[in-house]
Amino acid sequence: MRPVLRRRDFLALAGAVPLAAAAPAPASRLAADPHRPQYHLLPAANWMNDPNGPIYWQGKFHMFYQYNPNGAFWGDMHWGHAVSEDMVHWKHLPMALAPTPGGPDKDGVFSGCAVVDNGGVTAIYTGVNPETQCVATSGGDLTEWKKFAGNPAIAAPPAGLEVTGFRDPCVWQEGDTWLMAVGSGFRGKGGAVLLYESRDLRRWNYLHPLVTGRMRAGANAKDPVDSGEMWECPDFFPLGGKHLLIVSTERVVKYMLGSYADRRFRPETTGGIDYGSYYAARTMTNTGDRRILWGWLTEGRSAEAQRAAGWSGVMSLPRELKLMGAQVQMRPAAEVETLRGKRLGADAAGDCLEVLAEIDPGDAVRAGLKLRAAPDGSERTLVYYDREQKRVCVDRSQSSTDLSADRGIQSGPFLLGRGEPLRLRIFLDGSVIEIFANDRFCLTARVYPAGRRSTGVALHADGGTAKMVSFEAWEMRPISPDRLTS
Numbered sequence: 001m002r003p004v005l006r007r008r009d010f011l012a013l014a015g016a017v018p019l020a021a022a023a024p025a026p027a028s029r030l031a032a033d034p035h036r037p038q039y040h041l042l043p044a045a046n047w048m049n050d051p052n053g054p055i056y057w058q059g060k061f062h063m064f065y066q067y068n069p070n071g072a073f074w075g076d077m078h079w080g081h082a083v084s085e086d087m088v089h090w091k092h093l094p095m096a097l098a099p100t101p102g103g104p105d106k107d108g109v110f111s112g113c114a115v116v117d118n119g120g121v122t123a124i125y126t127g128v129n130p131e132t133q134c135v136a137t138s139g140g141d142l143t144e145w146k147k148f149a150g151n152p153a154i155a156a157p158p159a160g161l162e163v164t165g166f167r168d169p170c171v172w173q174e175g176d177t178w179l180m181a182v183g184s185g186f187r188g189k190g191g192a193v194l195l196y197e198s199r200d201l202r203r204w205n206y207l208h209p210l211v212t213g214r215m216r217a218g219a220n221a222k223d224p225v226d227s228g229e230m231w232e233c234p235d236f237f238p239l240g241g242k243h244l245l246i247v248s249t250e251r252v253v254k255y256m257l258g259s260y261a262d263r264r265f266r267p268e269t270t271g272g273i274d275y276g277s278y279y280a281a282r283t284m285t286n287t288g289d290r291r292i293l294w295g296w297l298t299e300g301r302s303a304e305a306q307r308a309a310g311w312s313g314v315m316s317l318p319r320e321l322k323l324m325g326a327q328v329q330m331r332p333a334a335e336v337e338t339l340r341g342k343r344l345g346a347d348a349a350g351d352c353l354e355v356l357a358e359i360d361p362g363d364a365v366r367a368g369l370k371l372r373a374a375p376d377g378s379e380r381t382l383v384y385y386d387r388e389q390k391r392v393c394v395d396r397s398q399s400s401t402d403l404s405a406d407r408g409i410q411s412g413p414f415l416l417g418r419g420e421p422l423r424l425r426i427f428l429d430g431s432v433i434e435i436f437a438n439d440r441f442c443l444t445a446r447v448y449p450a451g452r453r454s455t456g457v458a459l460h461a462d463g464g465t466a467k468m469v470s471f472e473a474w475e476m477r478p479i480s481p482d483r484l485t486s
C-alpha cells in the first residue's frame with residue numbers, strides 16, 4: 001500500500017524536483033509524545049512501513065523495514081535496520097540499503113526478503129522505476145551490504161504478460177533450487193503470485209503463476225491494489241502439513257491455506273491475518289520450526305498530523321503462527337511476556353499494558369472491553385464481539401477528541417462457538433491497540449486520545465448482561481528510556 005501522494009511529492013519521486021526533507025522533529029519532543037509506543041519497534045523518527053527481510057542470523061534477530069529518512073511521509077524508500085536478541089528489545093543500526101543513483105533502485109529500495117546462503121545473508125528486493133528484482137549480500141552484523149553487479153537480477157515481468165505490478169519478492173529453498181514468489185496481478189482478473197527458480201539467487205527463470213486470485217465482482221479502482229487486481233508482499237511457507245500464502249491487498253492482509261505440489265499452490269480455505277491498521281505482513285526466515293510474523297501498523301490520522309508529529313508507522317509485536325487442525329493459530333510470541341512488569345488488579349488502567357480478559361457474553365448483543373477511557377467519559381475505545389453481526393469490532397467513534405483521527409468502526413468476521421467465552425488478549429502501547437481474540441483473530445487499531453487521563457479499562461456490555469470470568473493485566477516495561485529515540 002502506498003499512501004496517496006500529493007502531486008509535488010510524486011514529481012519529486014519521479015526525479016522532476018528535489019524531494020524536500022522536512023525539518024526533523026526534536027528528539028525531546030518525540031520522547032515526550034504520548035502517542036509514540038514504548039515497547040513496539042519504530043525508528044527514532046520519520047516514516048516507516050513494511051517489514052523487509054526479517055531474519056535470524058548468527059544468534060540475533062534482524063529487522064529491516066521500509067524507511068524514509070526525509071520525514072514522516074512515504075517516499076525515497078531505504079531499508080532501515082534494527083537488531084534484537086529476543087525479538088522485543090531492539091537496537092537501531094545504520095541504514096542497510098539506500099537507492100544507488102543511476103542504478104535500478106535509484107527511485108527506491110522497495111520491499112523484499114532475506115535468506116541465508118553461502119555463509120552470508122542475501123537480500124532480494126524490488127528496485128524502482130521500473131519495478132525490477134535486485135540482489136545484495138552481507139555477512140557478520142549485516143551492516144555492510146554489497147549490491148550484485150548484475151542488478152537487476154530480473155529486469156522486467158515475464159515477456160508477454162501484462163501485469164498490474166511486479167514487486168516484493170519472497171524467496172525459499174527446495175533442495176538445491178531457490179524459488180522466488182513475486183507479487184503481481186492481472187487487470188480485470190485478480191492478484192497473482194509469479195514463480196521463478198534459480199540455482200544461484202542471481203539468474204532466474206520464470207516458471208508460471210504460483211497461484212492466481214479472482215477479484216471481487218464489480219471491484220473497480222484506479223490503483224489495482226485497492227480492487228484486488230494486485231497482490232503485494234506475498235509470503236509463502238509450509239505450516240503444519242499445509243502451505244500458507246499471505247498477501248496484502250485491498251488494504252488488508254489475507255491468508256490462503258492450501259496444498260502445494262508441482263510448484264503450484266491450490267488454496268483450500270482463506271481468512272484474514274489482521275482486520276485493522278496492519279499491512280505488508282512478512283514472516284522471518286531461518287527461525288527453524290517457528291513461524292514468526294511481522295506487520296506494519298499503519299497510522300489512523302491525517303498525513304498532516306503524521307508529518308507534524310515527526311514520525312509515522314510502527315512494527316507489530318512478533319506473532320507466532322501455527323496450524324491447529326484446520327485453524328491458523330495466531331498468538332503473540334512467548335518472548336513478549338518478558339515485557340510484563342507490575343501485575344495490576346481489576347482497577348487496571350494505563351496506556352502501556354497487556355490485558356488478558358475472559359468474558360462470558362451472556363445475553364449481551366455486544367460484549368467486550370472499554371479501553372483508554374477518560375474519567376469524564378469524553379474519550380473511550382470499545383473492543384467487543386457482536387453476536388448478531390458475528391464480528392469482533394473496535395468502535396473508535398470516541399477514541400479521540402483530536403479531529404484528525406479516524407473514527408470509523410473497524411471489524412472482522414468472527415464466530416464464537418456455543419458456550420465458548422471471548423478470550424481477549426490486548427496490547428496497549430501509546431496509540432497502538434493490538435488485539436488477539438481466542439488465538440484465531442487479530443485486529444490492530446490506532447487511537448490518539450488527547451487526554452492524559454484517558455487510561456481506564458472496564459467490562460463493556462450492550463443489549464444484555466455479560467460477565468467477566470477472569471481478568472489479568474500487567475504494566476508493560478518500555479524497551480528504551482526515551483521511546484526509542486536513542
Ligand code: DQQ
Binds near residue numbers: 110168248
Ligand atoms: N510498500 C513497498 C512496496 C510494497 C508496498 C513500497 C506495500 O514494495 O508493495 O514502500 O506496502
